[in-house]
Amino acid sequence: MTSTGRPEKRRAILDGARRVFGRDGYTRAGMDAIADEAKVSKRTIYNHFADKEQLFQAVAVEGGQQVTDAIKRLMDVHLLKILDLEEDLLAFTRDRAATIGEFPDHFALVRALEAEVTRIPRPVLDRWIAVGPQTAHERLAPYLAKIAERGLLTLDDPETAALHFDQLTIATVVRRTFYGALPLSPEETDRILRDGVHAFLRAYRPASS
Amino acid sequence: MTSTGRPEKRRAILDGARRVFGRDGYTRAGMDAIADEAKVSKRTIYNHFADKEQLFQAVAVEGGQQVTDAIKRLMDVHLLKILDLEEDLLAFTRDRAATIGEFPDHFALVRALEAEVTRIPRPVLDRWIAVGPQTAHERLAPYLAKIAERGLLTLDDPETAALHFDQLTIATVVRRTFYGALPLSPEETDRILRDGVHAFLRAYRPASS
DNA sequence: GAGTTGTTGCACTGGTCGGTGTACTTTCGG
């Protein structure tokens, strides 16, 4: 499992592969195209990765990790000290929605990955899910629980609430735009997020308001 | 646009193509494999459809229409006469979730389609969206509006409420299972749907209960 | 039953692509 070859080449390959896989999808992406994009010899790719499949998996997991980290930072920024709950949740989900545009290659690759879901070895798939989409909303739960402790939310189950928040906001935008592949006007995006946060609060805000 | 060739052959081709596209994805699916699956000569496929892309589009749109029709029927069954709102919504969403298992080839194909979203001509994509996923939840809105008229729901905007219902129930299952590609235990499915309906009602039920 | 239309099987083309072999050059640590 120890990585062979020069690290900077490995980086270039991963970056190039992310772009090409995102642009062309898994099957259409050619190893020659990836080599060109990474400005690396095709032979070097095979010195770092056993085959196309392993390269794809490496790129997917790395990207998932990066996005998860970015979201974690957003949670710390917006959800630790709450002034106006609705505004803070809205600000969080807006920034979260913006990450779609900040990692366009990764999310394009996610579309490719989901199409291959039945052909990806289960352990690899589970690892990606664990690193990426699963923790993305599971990590939200403790923040919501903390907010609930202050009496700002009524939560029977923080994880379910986190899932519902996700579904009502970011997941709706993701679904409408196919992970950012189709355009969605800022106004429309904002309306979705506002409505979603609003509905979430109606479902989870204490009766005494 | 008038269709050439014998209709029963066209049917066989569409059915075979749906299976193979669903199993192998767009790029991996071979026209020879489709011909075998449809028990038809490859030459006949090209007599009915200009090329692989057009065949794929035809299959996608037809499948989307079938699913949309099935869901419409479920709405009529469950959402016209309401006895217990929570139970009726739950029964509806359960049956709706079951459609994922009833059209496995179609939903596998949808995964392939979403991966190709950037490569599908916009008019074709728009047509599929209009026939399939869009109307799927937009058609729910009038049913909810009708229920609201009886005072069982408080809706500012029926379409938004329909979208939220969708997101909180079926969309969550779809996301977790990747359109049915990964297994999800009936208990887990039921928990998701129950929780979703419950949250929906907390957000949209009149204060006087 | 003649003619048209559709279907079949098969060979074939032109192209793409994953992966390898090899001989040469570059990089870098000691």
Next chain:
DNA sequence: CCGAAAGTACACCGACCAGTGCAACAACTC
């Protein structure tokens, strides 16, 4: 400055695949 490790350029293999051409065959129509 030397030697090993890594990278490069390029030709190459085998497999696969979309789409076509063609000749024989089957099935409807009038």
